[in-house]
Amino acid sequence: MRDVVVIGAGMTKFGELWDKSIKDIFVEASLKAIKDSGVDHIDSIYVGAMSSGLFVGQEHLGAILADYLGMNPVPATRVESACASGGAAFRQAYLEVASGASEIVLAGGVEKMNDGADVTEVLATAADQEYEVYQGITFPGLYAMIAKAHMHQYGTTREQLAAVAVKNHRNGSKNKNAQFGFEVTPEQVMKSTMVSDPLRLLDCSPVTDGGAAVIVASMDVAKKLNKNFVRVIASAQASDTIALHSRESFTTLNSVVKAAEKAYRMAGIKPTDLNLCEVHDCFTIAEIVVSEDLGFFEKGKGGEAVLNGLTSIESGKIPINTSGGLKSKGHPVGATGIAQIIELFEQLNGKAGGRQVKNARIGMAQNMGGSGASSVIHILEVK
C-alpha cells in the first residue's frame, strides 16, 4: 500500500446554520479545504452523511454535492455509518489513494440537522428499529444505560461525568468553529435539565449543522506541492452488535477495542506513544468508556482520570478532545469524523492556537456510530 497523507483542511462554523442549506455547508467546507491544500484538481469525492434523506429529503448526496461544487464529472460517493459516517468517508478516501486508483481525493462530511425534522427520531434510525427503537428507546436512553452500568460496576461518579463536559467546553472555548465555545462549571453540568438519568443536558452533544472536508493525497502529490502534510499511519474499522442487549458487556465497546488493536498494530505504536486523541464524546460517558477501551486507562479508571486532569491539554498524559469534542464543538453527525481529522491536522502542524498540545507528533481520531456498533479509528503522524 502506498503512503497516504492529508494536505489540506477546511470546515464551516458548527452551529444552527438556518441561513445555509446542506449544499451551501458542504461547498463552503470543501472550497476551504481545496484552497488550503493548493491542489488544482480533485480525482474523486467522498461524502460522509448519516441521514440526509430523513433530515432534508435529499439522497444521492455525492452527485448533488459534486454538482454544486462545479466538479462534474469527478466521481462522488456518499458513505454512511451513522455518526461514524465522516470517519468512514475518510477511510474510503484513504483506501482509494492507497490503491493507486487516485492521487487526490476530497473526503468530506456534512449534516444539516436543524431543518424541521424530529432529530431524536432520525438519530434513532442508527439503532435497531425492530428490537430497540420500537420499544421506545432513544440514544440518550441507550447511553444512560451504559452510564448506569459503568457507575454500578466501577464506581464512576456524577462528578466524573461532569468533568468531561467541563474539560471539553474549556477546550472548545478556544475553538472559533465551536457551536458552544464557552466554559461550563461542574455545578452547571450537574444542575442542568435531566435528559435520561444520569445524563443531563450538559452531558449530551448538541444538535448541529456543519460541514468539514480534508484533502487526502499520495506522498508524490504532497512533495510536489511542498505543503505541510500529515501521514495516515493507521486506518482501522470494526463492528459490534447494533443492539445493546445483544452484548456481553454494557461497559466495554468491543468495536472500539477491536479497531484500536488493529490501528496500533498497523501504526506500530502503543497508546502511550500518542500525543493527543479526538474521541467520540456524543455523551460524557462515551468519552470515559472509550478512553479506557483505547488503552489509555485501566478499565473503570476513565472517570477518575478525567477528574484528575489526565486528559487535559496541560497534563501531558493524553490530551483528549482538544477541539472541544462533540460536546462543545458540536456534532453534525456526518461531519464529525472529518472534523476530528482536521483537529489532528492542525495540532500536528502546530496551528491549534490557544489549544495547542506542545510537541504533538502523533494523534488518533476515534469516530463511532450508534451505541458503538461501528468504530473507525485513524492515526496520523507528522515527521
Added chain:
Amino acid sequence: MRDVVVIGAGMTKFGELWDKSIKDIFVEASLKAIKDSGVDHIDSIYVGAMSSGLFVGQEHLGAILADYLGMNPVPATRVESACASGGAAFRQAYLEVASGASEIVLAGGVEKMNDGADVTEVLATAADQEYEVYQGITFPGLYAMIAKAHMHQYGTTREQLAAVAVKNHRNGSKNKNAQFGFEVTPEQVMKSTMVSDPLRLLDCSPVTDGGAAVIVASMDVAKKLNKNFVRVIASAQASDTIALHSRESFTTLNSVVKAAEKAYRMAGIKPTDLNLCEVHDCFTIAEIVVSEDLGFFEKGKGGEAVLNGLTSIESGKIPINTSGGLKSKGHPVGATGIAQIIELFEQLNGKAGGRQVKNARIGMAQNMGGSGASSVIHILEVK
C-alpha cells in the same frame, strides 16, 4: 494496483417480499454468495442501499447487516449513490482489495421498497429537491422528458421503446429470480397504462424488494480456492449535473460517456470487444440512450438497433440485459448494481442457462443514479 476478481455470487428472488425484512433479504443473498465462493471468512463488507432510512426507518445499515450476518467485528460500511448504490458498493470493494488492505470483501446491495413508504416520493430524493422535486417532477417525468427529446431529435419511435421491454421480458422469462419473468408483446407495452407521456407502465421498471451479493477477492485467494473466477478489468465512475435542466443535452448522459471512456481505457478494449452488457434500463428510453452513450451504436440509432434485434441474445452484435434488466428482473434500487455483476459472473462462467450468450468472455455492467447524475461502470473478463 493488484488484480481483483469475483469468486462467488448470490441473490434473492426479486419481487414483493412481504414476508422478509431488509435484514432477512441481505442475509439470504450474502450467505448464498459466501457459500458459492467457498471462503471461510470475510475481511470487510460494503452494502449498497439508496434510502433504507426513508423506506424502512433504518440507517446504519452496514453495522446492522454485519450483526445479523453474525460477522462482528468485521467492518461494514453502507455506500449510497441513489440507484447506482450497488455499483458504487462493488467499486469500494474493488478498491479495498486492489489497495491490499483486504483479501476478501463482500459487496452487497439491498432495498426493501414495499413496506408502506410512498415509493415515488422516496425515489425523488435522488433528484434535486430544491430545483426539481419541489416543482412536482418525479422520475417517470424526468425520463419522459428525455424520451420526448430523443424522439424529437432523432426520430425514435414508440415501437422502438416497446422493443426494449419486449426483449428484456423475453430474457427475464428465462431468469428464475426475475420479478416479472414473463414475456410481453409490443401491443401490450403500447396499450399499457400511461404513466408519463410517452412512457407507459410497461416502459417502467417495477418497485422491488431484493438483495444481491458477490465475493470480491485478490487473485491469490482465488487461486488458493481453485474457484471459477472472473477478473475485474475496469472500474470507473463519473458524475453529471443532478438536475436535468442544467445539462447541455437531454439526450446524452455525460456521466455514462465519461465513465465509459475511462473504463474502456483502463481495460484496453473497444465497445466491439464486449460480448454482453447489463445496462441501467430503469425506463425503456434509458436503455436506448445508454446503448448509444456506451458506444455500441451511433447517437440516435439506439432505438432502431433494439427494434432490429441487434441487442438480443441471439443477434451476436451486443446482447444487452440478458438478465431481463431492471425492466423484467426488477429494480430493488440498492441491489441492482450488484445483480448486474452477478449476471456477468454467471454468463462469463457459462452458467446462465437458457439465456447464455455463446462464448461470452468480456462483459460490462453500467449502473446509474438519478437521471444519470452518477454512473458506475465495471468490465469483467474470464480467461
